[in-house]
Amino acid sequence: MTQAVHDIPAHVARRAVEWMLELQSAPATPALRQAWSDWRAAHPTHEAAWQRVESVRSRFGGLAGVSGAAAVAHATLSARSRARRRSVQALAVLLLAGGAAYTVEQRTPWRQWAADHRTRAGEQRRIVLADGSALVLNTDTAINVRFAAGERRIVLLRGEIFVATAKDPGRRFLVEMPQGLAQALGTQFSVHSEAQRAVVRVFEGAVEITPAQAGSPALVLRAGQGADLSAQSVSSPRPVGDADRSWVHGTLIAKSMRLADLLAQLSRYSPHPLVCSDAVAELRVSGAYPVAQIPLILESLSATLQLQIETQTRFWGRQVVQVRLAPRGA
Structure with a gap:
């Protein structure tokens, strides 16, 4: 029996997309193909998700003329030089279209996979931004970078980051998360976003944290302080130390x-x-x-x-x- 699209778990569908991109963007070594085959055989939902990927690719890849959104998706999937996140966004829409359980929304796994920068479980990554600010992404983290004339904004979709900001008097530096905002006041700090709360820790300088709910009072954390942030409130400050950023190393x-x-x-x-x-x-x-x-x-x-x-x-x-x-x- 063919498994319905809405019965495929989100993480399985995401992994099917990842396999497609890995097989498409690198030489398909015997080891890679064996790992892919093992994953498909591990559970019926894995095979169902892969068959859905194959169905979408054959539907659009084999047509001489494809128009509208389908043409954009087809071009994105077939152009290896395009950004990986565009490939995933396009395929995600097609993979789970038609009454699917997932959409490409701000807080879904699809948007996280399509982020500007991300890490898998057990992976850490260091990034230097265009303004000279340095980021460290901890395990299983996804962010988008949004720089504009008046501000520098990091959108933390999930996970944990450490930030060492570069001076730029004309643009404030913000970290946005579902629970609210953290504005750096010339500093080194970390933000860990979990399901219902975020933890902000300040190691140098100061950070102003503001809950997402309008009218909620903000709090300025100084070096050596940390606090929990929810969409409605900020906890009282508590001490933090070097052990709290040892993960950076x-x-x-x-x-x-x-x-x-x-x-x-x-x-x-x-x-x-x-x-x-x-x-x-x-x-x-x-x-x-x-x-x-x-x-x-x-x-x-x-x-x-x-x-x-x-x-x-x-x-x-x-x-x-x-x-x-x-x-x-x-």
Whole structure:
């Protein structure tokens, strides 16, 4: 039975688009084709999403004359030199058109994938903007850059960024997120946008944060302060330190942190969730953990705390669901 388009999860549809672009933009090595084949075989929805991609491509790619929006999409998909985000935007519309569950809106996965800059889980990226400001994108982050005559604006669609602003007296520097705005007052700061809140931390200078809801009072954070921001309000300031920006250098610093909390933080850099059993959740750990070395971190924790690593899989071991730390012999 053919799976309905609206039954395909958003993340699966997005991955199908990614596979199409990867196969189209680089030589299809045997390893790449094998990985693509494995992904398709891992779950029926994967194959359904890929068949939808193939259907769209054959529908428009094989026609001698295509007009209107379809022509734009066809040209975008076939022109390798065009920006990747335009390809995704066009294909996303076609892939899920006709009563689909997803649209190319501001807060959907499609807009995030089509962002100017993005990172995948476990990836970090450094960017120098046209004005000389420096950004570091943390794991699983997406941003758009909007520079104009009167302002420099970063739209944080998801994830976490560190910003070191360059001086430009004629243009203010803003970070926009669903919860509100952060205006830099000559500074170094970070913004982490989550589902219902954002966390703003200031390391140098000052940042004014304003909730999205009209009329909500703003708050100026000074160096060494951080606060939570929702669409309606700002929390009271609290202290922040160098450990709060250690991720910029690829390290997570833990000081007597609960094991469960450490694994929750490390999960942001892992392709699958990292958890532990309730029996060891309250164990305290300290150290500097390189976020690009998740397997080594798990081995170290296992050896130090006398734990065993349990890997839960599905589809005959082809897909890891989660990795769990538990007492040995449990």
